Amino acid sequence: MRKVKKVLSILRYLPQTLYFNFRYFPFKQALKIPVILYKPRFIACKGKVVIEAENITLGMIQLGFNQAYAYPHSGIVWENNGGIVVFKGKALIGNNSSLCIGPNANVTFGDNFNATTTFRLVCWYKIFFDYNVRFGWDNLVLDTSFHRLKYCNGEYANKGYGCINIAHDAWIATRCIVLANAETQPYTVVATNSLLSKRYDLSYVLLGGSPAKVIKEEIFRDLYDDKIDYI
Numbered sequence: 001m002r003k004v005k006k007v008l009s010i011l012r013y014l015p016q017t018l019y020f021n022f023r024y025f026p027f028k029q030a031l032k033i034p035v036i037l038y039k040p041r042f043i044a045c046k047g048k049v050v051i052e053a054e055n056i057t058l059g060m061i062q063l064g065f066n067q068a069y070a071y072p073h074s075g076i077v078w079e080n081n082g083g084i085v086v087f088k089g090k091a092l093i094g095n096n097s098s099l100c101i102g103p104n105a106n107v108t109f110g111d112n113f114n115a116t117t118t119f120r121l122v123c124w125y126k127i128f129f130d131y132n133v134r135f136g137w138d139n140l141v142l143d144t145s146f147h148r149l150k151y152c153n154g155e156y157a158n159k160g161y162g163c164i165n166i167a168h169d170a171w172i173a174t175r176c177i178v179l180a181n182a183e184t185q186p187y188t189v190v191a192t193n194s195l196l197s198k199r200y201d202l203s204y205v206l207l208g209g210s211p212a213k214v215i216k217e218e219i220f221r222d223l224y225d226d227k228i229d230y231i
Contacts, residue, residue, distance in 0.1 A: 009038050009065070016040050020078075024049035032056050038064035038095070039075025047080040047101060053089045053111070060090045067094035068117040068137060083107065083123065088131065093119055102144075110168065115139070125161045125180070130168035132223060136192075138175040145180070167203075171221040177210075187220035 010017070017037050021030040023045055034051055036059045053060070064076030077098035085101060089111025093099070096117055101107060102124035110131035117137050121127070124144040143164050149157040162180030172178070172190040182196035184207075190196065191208030200207060206216040 010036055010059075013037055013039060016042070020045070025051070029056055033058050035059075035061040035063065037062075037076065037078075038066070039073070040064055041075065041077045043077060043079035043100075044081050045078065047082045047103075048084045049080075050084065050086045052086055061087055062092045064093070064095055064097065066117075067092070071096045071117045071137070085109075087113075097121075105143075109133075125163065127164045129166045130170075130186075132169045133166050134171045134221070134223070136172065136174040136176075139172060139178070140176075141178045143180045169220065169223065189219065189221055191215065 017033065017035065020037060020040070021033050021035055025034070029051070034056050040063065066073045072095070074096045076093060076095070079099065080101040082103035083101035083105030084107070086108040088109065091109045091113040093115045094117040097115065097119040098121070100122045105123040106126045107121070107123045108128045110129050110133060112132050113129055115135035118139070119135055120140045122142045122144065127141060127143050141164060144161040146160070148160040151157055164178055164180065165183040166178070167184050167186045167188065169186055170184055170188045170190070174192045176190050176193065177195045179195065179197040181198055183199040184196070185200060185203040187204045188200065189206045190212065191206060193210065194208050194212040195210040196207065196212050198211070200214070202214060202217065204218050204220050205214050206219050207213065208215045
């Protein structure tokens with residue numbers, strides 16, 4: 001039944017899906033319809049979208065589809081004001097999400113990227129996700145504060161923006177905030193309600209808190225063996 005509903009959803013928003021693909025990709029690539037969308041709201045469709053993968057297939061990138069029924073099935077907001085969005089392979093960004101890209105921004109989604117639901121990304125500078133990055137529910141990734149602070153002598157106290165770099169096989173759980181200058185190493189787990197705003201130098205760690213710090217070491221999420229058996 002769910003498969004039937006998904007097919008109907010794809011057909012319902014096929015005009016928007018076709019517009020997106022033929023707006024952003026070369027004709028031969030667009031014919032494959034690599035991106036499919038559910039209930040998209042287009043605020044701005046400027047800039048570029050690039051797929052850097054060996055095999056480009058139908059629906060390899062899915063945006064807005066319902067992955068968590070606890071949240072409204074509200075699709076996805078797309079606002080690209082002129083930046084570049086790169087997909088290195090398959091990607092899935094679920095319902096109730098939004099992507100806001102600045103005029104000179106650069107966002108890269110590594111292969112096998114997955115954000116379950118309510119994923120908010122605001123990029124005005126540079127954000128990089130390596131392969132096998134997972135986001136849970138209710139997460140915000142923001143590389144700019146949109147404003148700067150000053151000291152009383154008139155000098156600026158900060159730049160107001162910075163790169164974000166999330167290494168491969170990361171799992172960022174629920175209700176986390178990732179801010180400018182955040183950088184993680186491979187196999188990082190970020191606990192619920194955490195805030196990242198600096199570089200972390202260790203792999204296989206659990207980060208938690210606001211600001212986040214190392215809680216446990218020698219720990220990771222095995223994406224291929226993480227099933228829970230409820231007794």
